[in-house]
Amino acid sequence: MDKLNILIVIDNEDASVLGDRPLSKHWNIYWYSVDYNNLYEKIPLLKELIYKNNINLILYSRNDQVGNRIKIGSITRSLRVGYSSFSGIDEKYRVAEMKQCFEDFMNPPRRLNFEIDDRKYSKLLTEIFGKINYSSVKNNEESTFTLVFDVEQLGGVRYGLPRILYILDIFDIKATFFVTNFVKKIYYNVLEEIRNRGHEIGIHGLYHEYLSNYNKQVQEMLIHKMISDFGGGISGANFIGRMNKDTLHALVNNGIQYFVHPLINSYRLFSYRKIPAFPQVFQISGKEIWMLPIAVETYGLPFLSIKNMVNSALKISRKHGINHLTLLLHDFRDGNFSHIQTTVKLIYYLIQKGLRPIMLKDVISEFSERKKFYVSLDDEIFSQSSEKISPPMSKEDFIGFIPENLINLYKFFRWKYEIF
Secondary structure (H helix, E strand, C coil): CCCCEEEEEEEHHHHHHHCCCCCCCCCEEEEEEECHHHHHHHHHHHHHHHHHCCCCEEEECCCCCCCCCCCHHHHHHHHCCEEEECCCCCHHHHHHHHHHHHHHHHCCCECCCCCCCCCCCHHHHHHHHCCCCHHHCCCCCCCEEEEEEEECCHHHHHHHHHHHHHHHHHHCCCCEEEECHHHHHHECCHHHHHHHCCCEEEECCCCCCCHHHCCHHHHHHHHHHHHHHCCCCCCEECCCCCCCHHHHHHHHHCCCCEEEEECCCCEECCEECCCCCCCEEEEECCEEEEEEEECEECCCCCHHHHHHHHHHHHHHHHHCCCCEEEEEEEHHHHCCCCCHHHHHHHHHHHHHCCCEECCHHHHHHHHHCCCCCECCCCHHHHCCCCCCCCCCCCHHHHHHHHHHHHHHHHHHHHHHHHHC
16 A cells, blocks of 8 residues: 555544654654534544645544544545544543554554453453353344444554454354445554455455445456455455446456445334335446445444344345345444443344345355346445335334434434534
8 A cells, every 4th residue: 555645533532642753664644633512513624634645544643432523424524535533432542542553653654462361351351252052043044234344543553453253253153344445554453354364355455445425447457456455355345435437347347246336224213214125236347346335233232223224124135035134233333341241132033033144255155046137337325315204104213212212312412512
């Protein structure tokens, strides 16, 4: 990877902790210190800095899991630039974790130890796994699920990913991980560790950039770089919110077999969205590429919300003859101490329901034997259109009415507070 121009957007308190602003032989670093409570107000200034210095990616000192939990995702979408973070992921230890991740960033490459000390997690594991009755697990070979993990933040790799891999090993689950080349440059053994445990690797951007900013030829070149840096053997891609129809041509020309697309069955006022999760196929230049829908995203939600979303998505999909469910998680959220117990509950719940875990590349194999759903290439596919609000029609809709709307109200007023 070329020497990147990186804008470090650091909270004032974090800047005082880190002290001096060192130079780096690995990156061209620019700094901007700000009170993160006022970060939304600084978007115009950040755009100027990005343009003036030809910035490739923003590196945040905090994510939405620690501190005042400012949502950096919406800021990055406004800036349409690559991103990562050296934020800690566990509130109690966030400062120490941040300092370690910053040191990793300044001095790559690093080799991480992914081994988990059972004694450190003994209480947590006893509480969680001690309640599991494996004899109650159903056996339903026809119904499947896939866990998808986005890997893009340094704290997620150093602290969350080892916990995630440990839990997957215990349940003997093989998952799909979409990894940026940026985190692989810093933690050079991350792909090796994931692959050695039998999981699938997919591409997620050189540094989580917006491919839709570029023409077809440049996108094809960037995707080729991603795959080559990973040593080949890549089947899938996740560029949700950062791609357009030119990206499909670039993917096909690089031998990619599928990409993921969000059809999240989230709650909308009275009910969960009822979206059948049909795997669909595009024909481009005489070749096929699959669009595999994501029906559930955890996003730090409480277990009740995720459970209702799972049940609602399964019902609508099975009604249309689809016996598969894909769920999107993030190592920095679902692997932190605040949410890891929910992650374990979710996995156990899926297994209890009789769902068999498979990787995304295996979804294609299973659905290739069925009738394929071909769709036309249209930019509207990549826009997040709003669905009509429907009345409650299921048990999950009624159960979720009060808690889901309270969560949405909290998010709305917090968003208003962050902006104004």
